[in-house]
Amino acid sequence: xxxxxxxxxxxxxxxxxxxxxxxxxxxxxxxxxxxxxxxxxxxxxxxxxxxxxxxxxxxxxxxxxxxxxxxxxxxxxxxxxxxxxxxxxxxxxxxxxxxxxxxxxxxxxxxxxxxxxxxxxxxxxxxxxxxxxxxxxxxxxxxxxxxxxxxxxxxxxxxxxxxxxxxxxxxxxxxxxxxxxxxxxxxxxxxxxxxxxxxxxxxxxxxxxxxxxxxxxxxxxxxxxxxxxxxxxxxxxxxxxxx
Amino acid sequence: xxxxxxxxxxxxxxxxxxxxxxxxxxxxxxxxxxxxxxxxxxxxxxxxxxxxxxxxxxxxxxxxxxxxxxxxxxxxxxxxxxxxxxxxxxxxxxxxxxxxxxxxxxxxxxxxxxxxxxxxxxxxxxxxxxxxxxxxxxxxxxxxxxxxxxxxxxxxxxxxxxxxxxxxxxxxxxxxxxxxxxxxxxxxxxxxxxxxxxxxxxxxxxxxxxxxxxxxxxxxxxxxxxxxxxxxxxxxxxxxxxxx
Numbered sequence: 001x002x003x004x005x006x007x008x009x010x011x012x013x014x015x016x017x018x019x020x021x022x023x024x025x026x027x028x029x030x031x032x033x034x035x036x037x038x039x040x041x042x043x044x045x046x047x048x049x050x051x052x053x054x055x056x057x058x059x060x061x062x063x064x065x066x067x068x069x070x071x072x073x074x075x076x077x078x079x080x081x082x083x084x085x086x087x088x089x090x091x092x093x094x095x096x097x098x099x100x101x102x103x104x105x106x107x108x109x110x111x112x113x114x115x116x117x118x119x120x121x122x123x124x125x126x127x128x129x130x131x132x133x134x135x136x137x138x139x140x141x142x143x144x145x146x147x148x149x150x151x152x153x154x155x156x157x158x159x160x161x162x163x164x165x166x167x168x169x170x171x172x173x174x175x176x177x178x179x180x181x182x183x184x185x186x187x188x189x190x191x192x193x194x195x196x197x198x199x200x201x202x203x204x205x206x207x208x209x210x211x212x213x214x215x216x217x218x219x220x221x222x223x224x225x226x227x228x229x230x231x232x233x234x235x236x237x238x239x240x241x242x243x
Numbered sequence: 244x245x246x247x248x249x250x251x252x253x254x255x256x257x258x259x260x261x262x263x264x265x266x267x268x269x270x271x272x273x274x275x276x277x278x279x280x281x282x283x284x285x286x287x288x289x290x291x292x293x294x295x296x297x298x299x300x301x302x303x304x305x306x307x308x309x310x311x312x313x314x315x316x317x318x319x320x321x322x323x324x325x326x327x328x329x330x331x332x333x334x335x336x337x338x339x340x341x342x343x344x345x346x347x348x349x350x351x352x353x354x355x356x357x358x359x360x361x362x363x364x365x366x367x368x369x370x371x372x373x374x375x376x377x378x379x380x381x382x383x384x385x386x387x388x389x390x391x392x393x394x395x396x397x398x399x400x401x402x403x404x405x406x407x408x409x410x411x412x413x414x415x416x417x418x419x420x421x422x423x424x425x426x427x428x429x430x431x432x433x434x435x436x437x438x439x440x441x442x443x444x445x446x447x448x449x450x451x452x453x454x455x456x457x458x459x460x461x462x463x464x465x466x467x468x469x470x471x472x473x474x475x476x477x478x479x480x481x482x483x484x485x486x487x
Contacts (some may be wrong), residue, residue, distance in 0.1 A: 128455050130439040132365065155358075164383040167441075167453030169391045172383045180357070 011051040014023045020061035038086035055240040100240040111230030115223045117152035117174045124166030126215040136212045141203045155187040189232035252474050255425050258479035268355045270397045277319050280400040292328040307338040315339050316412030325406040370398035380442050381415045391415040419444045432486040
């Protein structure tokens, strides 16, 4: 089988004496660029070692790092080996890389800002939402659970509907800006099971508080929801860094 | 000396009605033009394409700035699959400044992060489901303008087939600029509200734009028909409300 030049370059011998990090980086890039496709089996450890010009120990180290980032899955037994796991959304790999580079202090700060905006928007929504607004917020709650659209889009739609129901164009604009800047990051862990259910419960509770015109409760629940997302994000950051 | 006619709540409500009905009348004319674009293509068995909509541009742009500058956005928005060469399309023009119209650009790719499904917005979905004209708002138009707006829409059909809506945007701040002098001259505390009791323009600092009037119950008053403290603006879902 012939390989494209770009694909061959993925496995080209390393100039420097190989380090696991460099191998991992090259494979990560190849996955996020789509040069390595979802479900594709990687060459064996010894073949990879030969092609990269590094030891099998280094390869094993690199694969461990990729496994932790969930970019590679290792199956045992007959027909086993290392398989590429493209995130459903290719951008996810890029987002993970970005998350890895961040500091916990930055993550906390994003949470502080987002919580201020989303919390106040929820309080205003509780004070000002009409029956029509409440119905639309309800629809966006259902979407998160039914998996009709991507989780991140559903999160974005929910918070956007809440912000718009607060009747403040400025707060809504801030919400849109923050979602654009950090949305992909903020809701990254929500895509995981467990986290999805927690998020759905949070949305249901926030929507109920808004329908009850209970501003303080809507704010409190929203702040808690954001804090949970941030905590999960911080945990994911730690996991990604522990390689 | 010329005597200023005495303003009453009813006469101001009538003036608001006349002004906004003219916006709908202009939209009716635009709708006829869109229907014509579709009718011309009827024989070919295909829907019109984006290029065919260019015939509407002069008319759309000509509506911007009308009604004392209230109309700040205008156009035709298609339902999914109703153009030959685009699944979705907004032939929508914005212009607050005279003679500088800008075509609205939003993401129309459902797989993109920024995509928002406009067919689910009330200004689109309500005329589609009711077949009737619709006034949306006041609402935060996060899809198109990021402004607090009122959107006036009419459904457009090609035969029995719903193909989209024609509409006009009015900013709430524009309406306040036009209406405030009239409302203030009435004295007392008075607000323009929608049928849900949402305040559009108000002379009361306690019941400002965007707030919901919970007392009196506007929805209840609406059903009771004419007579103070609620003065309905004709058949529009808007009314002047004397605040307690």
